[in-house]
Amino acid sequence: MNTYLFRPRSWLFVLVLWLGCCGVSQAFTCTAYSGPEIDFGTVDVLSGVAADDAKPVNFGCNDVGPTAQQALICISAQPDPNTSGYDPRYLALNSNYQTGRLAYNLYQDAARSVILGSVDSGSYAPLSMVVTLTPYYYAGTATVYARTRTSGQAAPNGNYGIAQPFKLSYMPYVPGATCSSPQMVTTTWQPPYFNAKVSSQCLVSATTMNFGSVGSLSSSVAGTSTLNVTCNSASYTLELNNGQNYSGGTRRMKSASGGYVQYGLYQNAAHSVSWGSGTSAVTGAGTGLAQTLTVYGLVPSQTGVASGSYSDTIVVTLTY
Known part of the structure; x- marks a missing residue:
């Protein structure tokens, strides 16, 4: 009987140790x-x-x-x-x-x-x-x-x-x-x-200004282009140069045969404020978001213009 009573204690003791070993x-x-x-x-x-x-x-x-x-x-x-x-x-x-x-x-x-x-x-x-x-x-x-x-x-x-x-x-x-x-x-x-x-950064791109096709330049012809500007700096300045055929204070487009057509670039639709460099440049404030600016072009009436295709290239300078 003593042996029989002793075994339950022995197994109980082992069980307690096993339960204790598996806790966290x-x-x-x-x-x-x-x-x-x-x-x-x-x-x-x-x-x-x-x-x-x-x-x-x-x-x-x-x-x-x-x-x-x-x-x-x-x-x-x-x-x-x-x-x-x-x-x-x-x-x-x-x-x-x-x-x-x-x-x-x-x-x-x-x-x-x-x-x-x-x-x-x-x-x-x-x-x-x-x-x-x-x-x-x-x-x-x-x-x-x-x-x-x-x-x-x-x-x-x-x-x-x-x-x-x-x-x-x-x-x-x-x-x-x-x-x-x-x-x-x-x-x-x-x-x-x-x-x-x-860092201070700016991006700029431009679309082509197309005055279209006309039979004559007996009256003025208007056109527009857009400049897309994105700047994250406080301010910027946009300058347009005088193109490749500038003469006598006037921008000119040129044909393959050597003929010229006078034109101007402006900041407003009334064509009263020219867009160029220095004091005639355009200034803006950068926000980090894209901004669209319109360049207004005008071909004034003129005579003695031969038929053909005329073009010019303008350099846009963005300073920030």
Whole structure:
């Protein structure tokens, strides 16, 4: 009978030890201590070419113990401090979101296809990874990828930045654990500062001014052309030169046979304000968005013009 009574105690003791070995131990602690200091450098917002950067989050885990163990580490990029959104995020001009903003985003992968979110977001997930902690202390990194938006950027020139908050969450890894598991412990660190510089830039293009076909120049003929200007600088100046056949204070078109037709270029439809260089140039204020300006042309009535096709080339100079 003694032997029979002893066995249940022995099996009970073994069962208790087995149950104890499979719980989630939280002996170690993990903390991020720097990064990611994203710096896009000088950004060309008018070219449609994205600017990229990638920087590490550096973290360490203490009190790991004498044997290696696995941990689930989750890196969260908190929502944009100004918009509370995740896609896109914005850098602020001179740290003032109201005066200018540069759209960008953070990603989990080098292909920049998976947006980096947070444990607090229901739509964008944090970066999660299972790491094997070395005995006593583990030092690790997690790379954060960044890219500016390639279109729709009406960003004035200047320096942009933002202090972007992050979180690090961790727990001993067990099968089925996720970044939203209740056992996760979350820590924060000094928000890293992101930087970019948008340079002064302008783009300009022009359409052909076509006066059409006429039987004679007994009366004046009008035509128009458009200049499409996109500038992100504060101001710009548009000058039109005198063309290839200028003579006696007058622009002229030329035919293949050497004949000429006089014409003028103007800032207004009444053809009363000439468009040229210096004091007769046109000035504007850049907004980062496309602006359309009309050049008004006029061929005055004139005699002695032989039939044929006449043309001239005008050089547009954009100063900003």
